[in-house]
Amino acid sequence: MRIVVCLKQVPATTSEKRYTADLRLDRAASEAVINPLDEYAIEQALRLQEAGSVDSVGFLSMGPEPATEALRRALAMGGDDATLVTDPALGGADTWATARVLATALDKLAPDVSLMGMASDDARGSLVPGAVAALRGLPLLSYGSELRIEGTAARVRRLTATGFDIIEAPLPVVASVTDQVGEPRYASLKGIMAAKRKPMETWSLADIGLAADDLHGAALTRVIEARKPEAKAPTERVENVSADEAVTRIADWLAARKLI
Amino acid sequence: MANDIAFLAEYADGAPSRSALELAAGAAELAEQSGGEPVALAYGPGAADAAALGAAGAARAVVLGDAAAPAITCAGAAAAALSEIAPMAVLAPATPNGRDLAAALIGLLNVPGFGPVRAVRVEDGRVRSEQATLQGTVITVSEPADGAPQPAVVLVLPSTFTPREGGSGKATVTPAKAGDAGPFGAARVVESHPADAKVANLEEASIIVAGGRGVGSADGFATLEELAAALGGAVGASRAAADAGWVPYQLQIGQTGKVVKPALYVGCGISGAIQHRVGMQTAENVLAINKDPDAPIGEFADLFVVGDLFAIVPKLTAEIRRRKGT
Secondary structure, eight states: OEEEEEOOEEEOTTSOOOBOTTSOBOGGGSOEEEOHHHHHHHHHHHHHHHTTSOSEEEEEEESSTTHHHHHHHHHHHSOSEEEEEOOGGGTTOOHHHHHHHHHHHHHHHOOSEEEEESOOTTTOOOOHHHHHHHHHTOOEEEEESEEEEETTEEEEEEEOSSSEEEEEEESSEEEEEOTTSOOOOOOOHHHHHHHTTSOEEEEOTGGGTOOGGGGTTTOSEEEEEEEOOOOOOOOEEEOSOOHHHHHHHHHHHHHHTTOO | OTTOEEEEEEEETTEEOHHHHHHHHHHHHHHHHHTSOEEEEEESTTGGGGGGGGGGTOSEEEEEEOSSSOGGGGHHHHHHHHHHHOOSEEEEESSHHHHHHHHHHHHHHTOOEEEEESEEEEETTEEEEEEEETTTTEEEEEEEOTTOOSOEEEEEOTTSSOOOOSOOOOOEEEEOOOOOOOGGGGOEEEEEETTSSOOOOGGGOSEEEEEOGGGOSHHHHHHHHHHHHHHTOEEEEOHHHHHTTSSOGGGBBSTTSBOOOOSEEEEESOOOOHHHHHHHTTOSEEEEEESOTTOGGGGTOSEEEESOHHHHHHHHHHHHHHHHTO
């Protein structure tokens, strides 16, 4: 039983973001981290490995060469091996192109579970897991607050509007998990040392049998404008007043906006 | 037709969800711009009655399925219907089900994906999507690349469009062609716990009173519930409050919870960390009550009251009831 966790290197949530002249994110200008929501997928995979449900855990990322750092950090948390798909033709890849590349690489790695975080911190579309499942022709188990392996099937616990369902599909599957699977572990010093000796492969597009032409120039979409958000109206502050005064101010504010 | 605008219409408990009504209005608006027709792709319990979506704006409707199965199991039928309709765009709600279906369509049809968007329009014959990315620090406008196949799949945030009121008319309904559900059909619900949490559906609420770490306990949330009741709204929470077990996770607002856009958001004892902010920053009016004058929420609230929520909220509840005469 093998899980491959897909992870993305993203700019740190709090770092400043810049766009290049051709409207792409200037990734060199920002501190890079493992997408925080992918760390939960890593944690889920490692817990399943520790529980004996899974024999091996691999990591897969697509991105420029420095993304090997994110993979090395994941290997420091645990797991067995990592693969980076990197190619100059992939700059500016959109959701579809990313899914196509990951799906093709996952077909080659052929894990029982292809696992992902529920969203990336930068784009927040949550579209890659479902698109990868579609491209691979596999069932999708998404938004799991827990993932389990039950014989030849996988199960997720998934929240609904007012409760939860347990959803099952036969292996192999593509799955995504939420931040409720448990807090991601920190890499230990021993883990960091061990990670240096774990196998890491780098694949080009040609290595997975894709050509740049298969990816429609890395995107079916294009950005035609990038700008700063509109400045919002300044905050009205109420402080150093009694509770009664604060209540009057709030009620007047609500009434002025026809909210009461 | 190449100018039609399709949308995913999710049904639950026999009625269209709020997102279905919003997207019906949105598809009608875009169809006017493109010169096509708005077409519903309806699924979920009650979807057989999709003719009624005519009043919401739809000209036609295809019923993908009306079973209480996971939404993703309709992906194959949705892809087949879209291949036949060949619309310019398909709008999907930015809910977990809507995202799953949108994602499946991108992969099944090899078409461009956009969003989640806060605005979308048809201009110069192209679908243009406006999106806040990188935690809302940048607004981008995107469109399909030259030669990209249709339809554009567009995830739409809640409250981007306003449902039509007082409409009439019936959409022409056609059932989806029976076909192989494909691999997505293999997912099935093996256990269902529909009422594990007795909570309102936050995505449907127009007023939300949210509590965070500063609420301190499950009992503290009772104070917020009274305010929410007086305002006619629902209670939400930050991840800290859900993690502490004071409220169920279904009430969590933020990056990994619900994304909401109510007319009024009241944050009580919520610091306003970026992960929470991305779930509520498009609320029309933001009121924050917090003891900490330096809480980040003070930088983006419309009205920021520095004070003890337990001193203020009960009095505020009484004052609102007095003014409303309830």
